[in-house]
Amino acid sequence: MSDTLTYVYAIARDVDPAAVAALQGVGGGAVRTLDAGGVLAVVSDVDRGEFEERALEERLEDLEWLAATARAHHHVVDTLGHDHLVAPLALATVYFDDDRVRAVLDEGRATFAAVLDQLSGRAEWGVKVYGRPGGAAAAATQEKPGSGAEYLRRRRQALRETDTALDDARDAAAEVDAAVTTLAAASRSHRLQDATLSGESDPMVLNRAYLVPIDRAADLREVVASLEGHPRIRVELTGPWVPYSFAQAPEGAAP
Amino acid sequence: MSDPVRWTGQMPSAPQQGRQPASQNGGGDGTNLADILERVLDKGIVIAGDVQINLLDIELLTIKLRLVVASVDRAKEMGIDWWERDPTLSSGHRELEEENQRLRDRLEALENGRAPAALDRGDDAERADEPDDEAGDDLEEDLEDEPDDAGDEPVDEEPEPAPARKRSSQQRSGQQRRRRTTR
Numbered sequence: 001m002s003d004t005l006t007y008v009y010a011i012a013r014d015v016d017p018a019a020v021a022a023l024q025g026v027g028g029g030a031v032r033t034l035d036a037g038g039v040l041a042v043v044s045d046v047d048r049g050e051f052e053e054r055a056l057e058e059r060l061e062d063l064e065w066l067a068a069t070a071r072a073h074h075h076v077v078d079t080l081g082h083d084h085l086v087a088p089l090a091l092a093t094v095y096f097d098d099d100r101v102r103a104v105l106d107e108g109r110a111t112f113a114a115v116l117d118q119l120s121g122r123a124e125w126g127v128k129v130y131g132r133p134g135g136a137a138a139a140a141t142q143e144k145p146g147s148g149a150e151y152l153r154r155r156r157q158a159l160r161e162t163d164t165a166l167d168d169a170r171d172a173a174a175e176v177d178a179a180v181t182t183l184a185a186a187s188r189s190h191r192l193q194d195a196t197l198s199g200e201s202d203p204m205v206l207n208r209a210y211l212v213p214i215d216r217a218a219d220l221r222e223v224v225a226s227l228e229g230h231p232r233i234r235v236e237l238t239g240p241w242v243p244y245s246f247a248q249a250p251e252g253a254a255p
Numbered sequence: 256m257s258d259p260v261r262w263t264g265q266m267p268s269a270p271q272q273g274r275q276p277a278s279q280n281g282g283g284d285g286t287n288l289a290d291i292l293e294r295v296l297d298k299g300i301v302i303a304g305d306v307q308i309n310l311l312d313i314e315l316l317t318i319k320l321r322l323v324v325a326s327v328d329r330a331k332e333m334g335i336d337w338w339e340r341d342p343t344l345s346s347g348h349r350e351l352e353e354e355n356q357r358l359r360d361r362l363e364a365l366e367n368g369r370a371p372a373a374l375d376r377g378d379d380a381e382r383a384d385e386p387d388d389e390a391g392d393d394l395e396e397d398l399e400d401e402p403d404d405a406g407d408e409p410v411d412e413e414p415e416p417a418p419a420r421k422r423s424s425q426q427r428s429g430q431q432r433r434r435r436t437t438r
Contacts, residue, residue, distance in 0.1 A: 011300065053306050067288055074291045090299040094306040104302060115300060126290060190293050198289055209298075238287070244294035249302075 004029075004045035005052075006095045009076045010242075011039055011105075011112045012086040023079060026072040034098055036105035039112045042080060043101060051094050060092070081242035087115045088244050111249050119247065122211050123240030125220055127180055128193070129206035130234045131169030133162070165232065166203060172233045173206035179223050184210035188245045202234065209245035 007026055015033050023031035025044030034041045049055060059065045070091060077088040095101045105112070145151035181187055190207040198204060212220055217240065224237045 005306065008304070051306060056306060066292075070288070070291050070295045073295050074286070088295070088299040090301045091295040092306075093302060093304045096305045100305055108302070112300075188298075190297070193289050193293070199287075207293075238290055241294065244298040247298065247300045249300060 002097065003048050005048050006034075006043050006098050006101050007046040007051065008089050008093045008095065008101055009042045009044070009073060010080065010086040010088045011116065012042055012080065012084055013039060013113075013116050015040055015042065015080065015084050015086075019084070020076075020080060023076055024072075025076050026069050031076055034101050034105070036102050036109065039105055039109055039116070041101050041105055042076065042086070043098070044076075046094065051092070056092065056094075077242050077244075085116055085120055086242055087112065087119055087247040088242055089247075108249075115247055115249060119211075119243045122185055122213050122243060122246075123217065124243040124245055125180075125210050125212050125217070125237060125239035126190070126241065127176065127206065127208050127210065127224070128198075128204060128236040128238070129169070129173040129176055130200055130202035130236070131166050131205050132230075132232055132234055133165065133202060166205065168232045169203070169205045172230065176223075176227065176233070176235060177206060177208060180208075180210055180220060183216045183220050183223070184212050186211040186246055190245070205233070209241075211243055211246045212240075214240075 007029070009025065009031070012033070017033050020031040020033060020042060025031045025046075027044075027046050027050065029044035029046055031042060031044045034043055050059065059069075073088075073091050077086060080086050081088075095104070145154060177187075187208055187210045190209055192204045192207050193200075195201060195203075210220075221237065224235050227233070227235045
């Protein structure tokens with residue numbers, strides 16, 4: 001048994017080994033490719049002690065480790081996705097050795113090829129919509145309440161206004177979704193991010209990923225830019241991403 | 256807030272947007288960690304590796320993160336510190352505290368058969384025996400800026416699980432309000 005395991009970042013096509021030579025992977029390991037004819041895997045060695053079953057379970061609960069690993073994973077996928085067709089794998093997909101990875105590639109070659117075809121010429125964009133807080137509610141929190149009763153009255157009123165504002169924001173977000181969907185080949189919804197995770201105090205009302213043909217990216221940006229200054233919502237566009245949200249094996253074709 | 260369109264993602268195929276290749280931001284903090292996590296944890300091709308793992312669901316992760324990140328600052332952001340800015344409430348509370356303390360001291364002195372005058376000042380050491388008042392004293396610590404009371408409860412400076420913290424803050428404020436109105 002060797003001291004290392006093989007961590008797989010992504011499945012890709014036509015990657016020159018030299019293109020990954022300078023890349024550092026999870027835990028600082030050198031990134032390399034494993035070619036299995038037609039499709040290849042982007043991998044690096046990781047420490048067995050760190051990625052063995054029990055150790056990994058614990059590590060995944062360690063937020064700092066998780067964040068560092070997620071960023072390292074993303075870094076490899078993202079850098080390579082810059083000018084290659086790649087289909088990212090979920091975090092921490094680990095095999096005992098390179099031969100095991102080659103075997104998986106052989107077995108799933110057709111599936112992986114289909115996934116890659118689907119992603120070709122397209123990029124993922126993230127659209128997040130936040131409700132804007134109502135003007136009156138904002139004012140109420142700025143002035144000092146004169147008494148406890150006054151405070152409570154204002155809180156109640158602010159809550160009512162917040163409810164209405166949220167409904168309006170959701171309606172507006174649905175329109176944004178409809179507009180962006182016309183440009184997209186596919187879309188998938190992500191969970192609304194908790195304020196703690198998003199770091200935003202405004203409530204998130206839409207969090208969706210869109211698979212957009214590369215030549216439509218400009219249109220997408222235009223749609224989002226046209227929403228600047230919208231009274232009810234604030235729209236945030238992220239991307240282009242390597243199409244994580246659309247890298248899926250077709251139904252019934254799992255390797 | 257001022258910029259409704261923020262480009263937090265990386266820009267692999269769009270160099271014209273002024274973002275540099277991912278090698279500069281993909282592994283750094285240029286991209287929102289939450290956005291990365293919701294993709295690398297929840298999305299991507301899922302194939303069974305040789306090492307069986309249970310990735311933490313992003314929702315669970317959020318809950319966990321909330322416990323870690325949130326602190327009293329968050330509670331303040333949410334506006335449940337309104338009493339802190341109200342001098343009448345704060346000072347009123349302090350008077351109550353002192354009065355309470357005096358009464359307790361007298362009671363204890365009577366029970367011990369000692370002279371009440373000898374114990375006319377609040378004594379922090381007693382708090383451990385007085386769970387009811389402990390909450391009140393903690394409230395006072397929350398009301399004041401921490402450094403003043405730092406010696407009492409340094410733990411207050413640490414980020415704590417928010418739910419507990421928030422609950423206790425609300426509880427405390429409720430308690431305070433009760434005291435205020437029954438006065």
